[in-house]
């Protein structure tokens with residue numbers, strides 16, 4: 001992909017990938033660039049007059065440019081809120097990398113920067129024969145890791161960072177997200193994460209009952225625009 005973009009993964013599901021991806025989209029737009037979020041595969045959708053709609057994809061759509069079609073942002077909207085492989089089987093859909101790439105290319109033609117929100121954590125597959133790294137590699141995107149600041153996050157963050165690099169990607173940065181307001185050791189954990197992770201911290205998102213992408217954008221910086229793959 002010629003345009004600037006990042007692949008957002010997380011230490012797990014429900015750590016704040018969507019909240020952070022929306023904030024990154026808002027960050028780019030505050031910096032004067034056209035930006036869109038991309039949710040290649042979304043499981044857990046509601047039926048609407050326009051078709052199946054997923055709340056992550058709708059949040060990304062709301063954070064991005066106003067004139068972008070839902071189908072470009074979310075080519076696969078699977079009703080069942082389960083792992084993509086299971087949700088796709090239930091829907092009778094065969095996920096195809098080419099379909100995801102076509103949507104990504106349509107999107108990237110409309111914007112200056114793309115924020116791709118992955119599914120679950122880094123090693124959650126899209127399908128039996130499609131890994132998230134396959135999409136990130138085809139798009140040549142660097143990876144940004146969202147760390148849900150909670151007990152256990154240091155292990156999850158280190159394992160994920162190691163896997164990203166072992167898969168040949170540049171970890172462009174990581175973001176701490178205060179998803180758990182009762183986690184009092186967040187600052188101490190952040191200090192340990194800073195020491196152990198070989199990538200810049202792009203910011204820390206505070207806990208807030210109603211996540212606002214434009215507000216959260218002020219806590220973040222956009223990573224260095226460099227290629228995603230470590231060796232090309």
Ligand SMILES: Nc1ncnc2c1ncn2[C@@H]1O[C@H](COP(=O)(O)OP(=O)(O)O)[C@@H](O)[C@H]1O
Nearest residue numbers: 010013014015016017018019178179206207208
């Ligand atoms: N900084 C935060 N403050 C408060 N709630 C948050 C924060 N980040 C995430 N959440 C909430 O936690 C849940 C999971 O966040 P989400 O961004 O959907 O995670 P993921 O995309 O990784 O599954 C959502 O209900 C979201 O509103």
Ligand SMILES: [Mg+2]
Nearest residue numbers: 017018056117
């Ligand atoms: Mg999400």
